[in-house]
Amino acid sequence: MSSNGTDLTIGFFSSSVAVLLYGSNFVPLKKYDTGDGMFLQWVLCASIWLVALVVNLILRCPKFWPFAMVGGCIWATGNIAVVPIIKTIGLGLGVLIWGSFNTLTGWASSRYGWFGTDAEEVSTPLLNYFGAGLSVVSAFIFLLIKSEIPSNTCSVDTTSLLTEHVMSKTEESCPDYSWVDKLSAAQHRIVGCSLAVVSGILYGSTFVPIIYIKDHSKRNDSTYAGASQYDLDYMFAHCSGIFLTSTVYLLVYCIAMKNNPKLYPEAVLPGSLSGVLWAIATCCWFIANHALSAVVSFPIITAGPGLIAAMWGVFVFKEIQGLRNYLLVIFAFCIILTGALCTAFSKL
Template sequence: MSSNGTDLTIGFVSSSVAVLLFGSNFVPLKKYDTGDGMFLQWVLCAAIWLIAVVVNLILHCPKFWPFAMVGGCIWATGNIAVVPIIKTIGLGLGILIWGSFNTLTGWASSRFGWFGMDAEEVAKPVLNYVGAGLSVVSAFIFLFIKSEIPNNMRSVDTTPLMTDHVINNTQDSCPDCSWVDKLSTTQQRTVGCSLAVISGILYGSTFVPIIYIKDHSKRNDSIYAGASQYGFLSGVLWAIATCCWLIANHDLSAVVSFPIITAGPGFIAAMWGVFIFKEIQGLHNYLLMIFAFFIILTGALCTAFSKI
């Protein structure tokens, strides 16, 4: 197999692993009461940092550029909204929406060279445009899918061992509930969809500092000259899935990997939402979801073939 063929194989295999892991990443959150998500954010980032350290050691500790940490800040900002999104519109629908807007932002910044990055070229640009466009179309279809969030986040036995007599009857009936739990159904859907869109745009901007460093590492007059092409330790690593994504970026280029990896996890997450958590129900919602999946699949295939 030629070198180019080997790179493509590694890129697509890495993309597949990333899709599977990204689509299942937040499944554990469905089994626990995560409150407003701030403690979860700290634990999640700590776990990601540990994986990043291990990967960095495997790569013999290439020089670290602080600018890459900006990508981590962008990712963490978008990730703050994960718990409210899952609580309001569900795991499946949340990832589907933010994945689609992630696709648009990440693809466009790479394809057109935004933020000082080098514009990436593909062999068949029309197919690439069609693939990215279909991923965006799927996002708007997902907005019309209604999700039902079962109220089973808390343990069945919630009776405290000791209770105090309540003198003030006007006290909040649910003092431990987060602000998300107090929203009406309409407010939850509005907030959830809006946060998913914002998170998707932020997620799509996560790799900008890393790609910027990689692009400028090839220029002798740049301060990033000679920087590692595998700049993993950036604070943005999303454990193994993100490592696979960065490998796919290297072997396929971001303009190809973004539409595939950002759209694909939605399918995995939706399967969790349909068969395990029962978030999406009803023939109308099923038909919309299947139609959107076909659009995603077509878009991913168009994007993949645009590189060949």
């Protein structure tokens, strides 16, 4: 990675945009029922693929490496559990758990060279470790924040930011309740936390195939010799893997539902917008990875969205109220900022 000022400016600006959009991409779905999430998943992934197609055309169709699709498959597999996680433990706690494991997995795989990739070197390893640790610690501070969200027994608001949703026993009277609504309170906690951990690990591994291709492109005896070092060149292959995997999951879901899937037409437009926001954020993440390297960008971009979600909850949806909660949000922001600066300066 070049250490000149232009690369640093581009990298940190791209990271900031990615954090803002990742923390906001569920907002368009605030007022819409998304059911079990399977249909929403496909709509969102279709929009992601369309954005990637436009980016690919702008880049004049760089070489398509099928192995890069594996990262998209990994991401789509982790993302399929988002709605069940929200229904069992809430989006707030879900983001905290999967964000923490996302940060740790992505940072560690880049820093230590897991899965056949080359280990990243930083100028000040201790500062890098400290910054990555703070990025994880900051997420757990949000566990102490209380939200005021009206309960809804027949639908789950997928953007109930920073709340732990407790399902009502009366949901069994709802005609469209999903399998997670049948679980007991204890099972909600176990299933939700377990799925969030798995999703976080998968999210943290999503860039590994691209990093693997880039690292092996420097070896003349490798299949990937001469492959591009520009991360954005792999965006289309990555998102093609996302769309293909989500389509397969939707078909399996339709078969399991005996050709009677639960569709929510009112979620199509907001779901599409959500996908567009996510795709733009991911483009920015690819740019940040190229400018800063993954070992620096990962802690910043995986920890920051929780703060943005908190801001939406405080200033727009009024879900976070009270002096204690405001102070916790400010404290968490300071921890996130410190961790991001530490990881940034560790590379200089």
